[in-house]
Amino acid sequence: MLPWIVGFSLLGSVGAVGGAALFLLVPKGIRRGLVPCLISCATGTLLGAAFLGMIPAALKQAPTIAVSATVLSGMVLFVILEKLVLWRHCHDSGCEVHGRAAPLVLIGDAFHDFVDGMVIQCSQPIRT
Structure with missing residues (x-):
């Protein structure tokens, strides 16, 4: 089963990179x-x-209040994170902040991967 998982993960990754590369060929x-x-x-x-x-x-x-609080706190947390990483936004050619979106993507992706890993691990039955 593991070779199938790894194989399709690699296929998906190569497909995504290939699709992005082909998109660059579009005028x-x-x-x-x-x-x-x-x-x-x-x-x-x-x-x-x-x-x-x-x-x-x-x-x-889970109770409705817990789910609602989690969704709301997640939205607020990521708005604050965006404002901290992308401190300001401008459309002038002299702005030096246009390259600062990469840390936002990397931090968000790292947090997302961490939470995914925790959810997957916590959903597994405990073996003794």
Whole structure:
């Protein structure tokens, strides 16, 4: 089973990098119009997965107030994190903060991977 998991994980990773590389071959004018649509699609997919799948499943296992507090605190925490990493935002050519989105992505991804690992580990039965 492990070789299948590793194989499909690698296939997905190579596919994602290949798709991103092919996207760079698209003319700049089309990319400029397509990127906002792709970002909107990704945002809607993530929100749909959370609000239509994960939160109802959490409400079956925990009290409503605990789930609501967790969702609200997560939203507030990540808004604060975004403001700390991307201290200010501007659209002028003289701004030096345009390259500061990478730490936000890396910190968010590291936190996401950590929480995923904890959830997966906690959901496993304890073997004695």
